[in-house]
Amino acid sequence: MDGLTQRQQEILDFIRGFVESEGMPPTRAELARAFGFKSPASAEEHLRALEKKGAITLSGMARGLRLTEPSGLPLVGQVAAGAPLLAAENVVGHYPVSPNLFKLRADYLLKVRGWSMRDAGILDGDWLVVHKASEARDGQIVVARVDDEVTVKRLKRKAGRAYLIAENPEFSPIVIELARTPLVIEGIAIGVVRDLNAI
């Protein structure tokens, strides 16, 4: 959504969470209670604004409110050099997966390019389920940024150096002198989803 005011965004986020946890959209009164409004008319007004901006659809029935945007996780395809990972231009769609499927919260799905993690069972075209994080433990598979390129590798640290290790003997590890170059970690890989009929 584009032109949402801060308040409207808060309302929308609340509705999203409400639907997720309660299994149904909130009423005007519930919205008013949650935000401290003393009149359901205030909630009504916000809903109208959200509808006019295309974020929701109202149908007139009790709890007759529908979210327009997909509620799933963003699919990050090709990553443009220099651009933030979740920049709109990188998001190619949404995937209706609940973020709580895995032990760590799933934040987005990243399309895997190339065969460098083949021996870990992560193939070209797979979707890597990523938990957004800027730190990672040794041995974890991470999404890292090296020279403005986003890469998926296994992380090892040793004596002031970080190693980004491919799981494929045809690729050699990337060595980072931590004193010289900071290691930028974008996230931790927590899962893999593959659509076998994607071709």
Added chain:
Amino acid sequence: MDGLTQRQQEILDFIRGFVESEGMPPTRAELARAFGFKSPASAEEHLRALEKKGAITLSGMARGLRLTEPSGLPLVGQVAAGAPLLAAENVVGHYPVSPNLFKLRADYLLKVRGWSMRDAGILDGDWLVVHKASEARDGQIVVARVDDEVTVKRLKRKAGRAYLIAENPEFSPIVIELARTPLVIEGIAIGVVRDLNAI
């Protein structure tokens, strides 16, 4: 759910579908309309019965109805020899994935045992997303039953024989003389889900 009557099961199925497509539970009136009841009291009665049997929870509010059972796909773990794949004893849980994620309808998730499909990126411990089917095309990865054992392999047919081919040179193909032994296909693999933190 166990003790549900046929009618109650129909109602429950309808509610499931309604929530899926409308994003909110149905009212008594909507239920009555859908089933041809001439009084919302009939719907109310069914809901009470479903609540007493633990299938749903009622909360008194408009559309205040919650499904008790997980709505996801059944997770099929170890498969007991001879037992149907989806027998209750084989189902170890439920996974909240919408069945429409893949091109073919996803019916259940099967836990992969062993490394015979390693080179296809299907590893021990992965969950194979399976579409229930009794027929498959050449080249597809299928869930098949051979000598009362469930196995995941790639299917090839040639001159009255079926070959179940592992994607790992350490395993040799299973050859089935179709004239002698029928090939029992349980489903077609349509996807893979791996939880990297499962350990």
Added chain:
DNA sequence: GTCCATACCGTAAATTTATACGGTATCGCG
């Protein structure tokens, strides 16, 4: 046969819910 659970109808009341109308206050814009 009697009893009980299931599956309906019809009616009606109590409560929720959506929604309209008329205010107040703030803020940025031209």
Added chain:
DNA sequence: CGCGATACCGTATAAATTTACGGTATGGAC
């Protein structure tokens, strides 16, 4: 400054929704 958009309040009302009560009919269990 006036103006429109945003963000609220208070009150009211029509409509939707839950839910109670009293019936009818059927079929299985004892």
